[in-house]
Amino acid sequence: MAGKKCNDCCEFLSLNEFHNNKRNNDGKSNKCRNCTRIRERRHVEKSKPVSEKLCKGCNRILSSAMYHKNAGKRSGLCEKCKDCRNTEIVEKRYNLKKGKLAILKHRANNACEICKESVELLAVDHCHTTNKVRGLLCSNCNNGLGRFKDNTEYLNNAINYLQESKKMKFNHAMLLADMYKISHRVQYPEGTEYVYSNWTPRSNKHLPMIKEVVCVGIQGFVKEYLIDYFDEHFFGRNKEEIASEYRRFLKHTLFIEEPDSSHIEELHDLGYLPIEIKALDEGTLVPFRVPMITIENTNPKFIWLTNYFETLISSYLWKPMTTASIAKVYREMLDKYALETTGSTEGVEFQGHDFSMRGQSGLHDAARSGFGHLLFFQGTDTIPAIQYAEFHYNANIETELVGCSVPATEHSIQCSYGKENERETYRRLIQDLYPSGIVSIVSDTWDLWEVLTDIVPSLKEEILARKGAPINKVVVRTDSGDPADILCGTLSSIKTFTKEKCPDKKTFLEYAQDYMECKLKSETPHGEHGGDLTCDVVYDGKIYNLTYSPDWNRYDKQYYLIDNY
Structure with a gap:
């Protein structure tokens, strides 16, 4: 009878008394089944964690969560609890008398001594020069003092900086452009009285599927910025304040020692924007290299104003026009296949649904982009797009369908x-x-x-x-x-066995068993699967649904995979 000697009990036993092990030459484990079971029981009993333990520092019985782990101890835990260990480390590091840390904790009352927020773990704050302990702080405040190098001058400067920043507003209407445009005012030839410019879609290089650009968003831009924004943030503000902010910014960014703000003050005195804008009707399909907008100053004193608005126009209009142009392509595509498959385009206006709000750069971006989408579809979950249509384009959700959605889960x-x-x-x-x-x-x-x-x-x-x-x-x-793939299915993610590797079904099934066993071990290393594994595989162009039934051994309320036999 074929057999082998067990390395543990040293008994010569039949091969059936050993688990399979493909790494050994004879295909069997070096220990018999009985010795393997004994070893596993010992390991489970030895590693069984304790739930409570007596701390040798404070003499309290505490749960195991209150101790640091220590693999060298039989219990797997340190002799002293975390609080006692931390106290010893801190007292030794900062040369504190025993009990001093407890006094500091009582004084702090488990709250940071700067921000007064209660935290579970307070950091010890000390002077980096004398190493003297000053008190207990939260980690944020402690790191903050360290970053400021304990320098009170730096801290006072930081306070002044924060207070000043509250006064600053990111809304100076004359600073809403590329910075280089600010210097263009003095660069035009002397005697120039009018500047006439156009805004033109130049190329579809990066979106070749778009053959025409949808003209949209111009009315919203004029109302939102050229009227409302300038009224509130320029003409509605104090002239000296506006001019002072403008000079301060140029002095420290364009490094002009004494910036000229007279043109800003003159515009403020004028009380309106002296420009004339002409544009194509919104909704027009515009070929590339055809101007959509022209803009010209109407007052010779303000030739610089014409091209100053280029940055603002581009940053505002690019997104809704691009979105609308892409939506047009999708609408045409959906209409085409709807006609081919059903003979009707009914319902297509709801099939290109807008879920883009979460991917936009803020609410205003979502509103403008979503509005462009609404030109060709009525299904949307971007609420600000509907509100934008009502506010800037006089739409009315009470009398017309602007955009809509349905109850849906996630x-x-x-x-x-x-x-x-x-x-x-x-x-x-x-x-x-x-x-x-x-x-x-x-x-x-x-x-x-x-x-x-x-x-x-x-x-x-x-x-x-x-x-x-x-x-x-x-x-x-x-x-x-x-x-x-969802509609038609795919074989790309299914394990495939070729005829070259598996010339017959017997070989195929052997390879398939090895594959499923490796898959089971990798996906459930602790036996979480707990039963048979079903898997689809491809062999010779056909899909096979296979079931693998491994043997399982149960210990400490878990399943452990052992070699199949």
């Missing part, structure tokens, strides 16, 4: 019920909360295909019973992944 909602209650989640949403109208349910939180093939079909009667609104629809919505 992963946090689906997760809150738990996977075991997923069907009941769908039933409650469909039947109790939204018995009519449209409701959109994110469905790939766990298993999209289980939702499509099991849960939704089981609720067919409840779905068909929803009535009372012009449209009664349950939307099964995916929230991630490639839409084409």
Whole structure:
């Protein structure tokens, strides 16, 4: 009978008494099954953590969480609790008498002595010159003093700086341009009285799918900045204050010792912006290299004003025009395939839905970009875009459909019920909360295909019973992944075995078992899986659904994978 000697008990046993181990030449472990079990039990008993322990410093029985770990101790914990250990370290580091730290803690009352905020762990603040302890601070305040090098002059300067910054406003209307434009006023030829410029889309190099640019956002720009903003932040402010801020900025950024602000003061005295703007109608599809806007000064004293506005116009209009132009391409694409597949474009205006707000650079950016999208679609979750349309374009959500959405869930909602209650989640949403109208349910939180093939079909009667609104629809919505792969499926993520590697099914199954065993070990190193593993693999162009049933050994309320035999 074939057998081998166990390295632990030294008994010669049959090979069946040993676990499989592919790393050994004979394919078996060096220890018999019984010795392996004994070793595992000893390891579990030795590593069993204690829940409480007596501190040798303060003589209190405390939970294990109050001790630092120490692998050299049988309990796996230090002899003294964290508080006692920290106290010893601090007293030794700063040469404090025993009990001094306790006095400081009592004085601080578990709160930072600067910001007065209560924190769990206070830092010891000391003088870096004398090493004398001054008190207890939170880590932020302690680091702050260190960064200021304990220098009271620096701290006073910081206070003055913060107080001054509260007075400063990021709204000086004459500082809303590229800095180099500020110097252009004196660079024009002498005797120049009028400057006439245009704003033109130049190229589709980076968006070749766009053949024409949608003209949009100009009215919003004029109302928001040239009227409202300048009225409030320039003409509505004190002239001397405006001029002083302007001179201060130029002195320390363009390094002009005595900046001239007379032109700013003259404009303030004039009381309005002496410019004339002409533009194409909004909604016009503009070929590239065709001007959309022209601008010219109407007062010879203010030739510098014309091109000063270029920066502001570009930063404001680029986003809504680009978004609208991209939305136009998508709308044309969706219309094309809607006609080819259904013969109608009904509903397409809601299919290109805007979820872009979270990816925008602030609320104003979201409003303008979302407004551009609304030119071609009415489905949106960007609320500021609808408000922008009402405020700047006289839209009225009470008399017309500007933009809209539907009740919808997200992963946090689906997760809150738990996977075991997923069907009941769908039933409650469909039947109790939204018995009519449209409701959109994110469905790939766990298993999209289980939702499509099991849960939704089981609720067919409840779905068909929803009535009372012009449209009664349950939307099964995916929230991630490639839409084409979600609809059509893909083999790119499935393990594939070729004929060259596996000439027959027997070899294929052996390789597949090794693959699934490695997959199980890597994904569940502590036996979290706890049962059979089902996996799809591809062999010779066909998909096989395989089930792997490993043996499991149970100790200390966990599962541990051992070699299959």
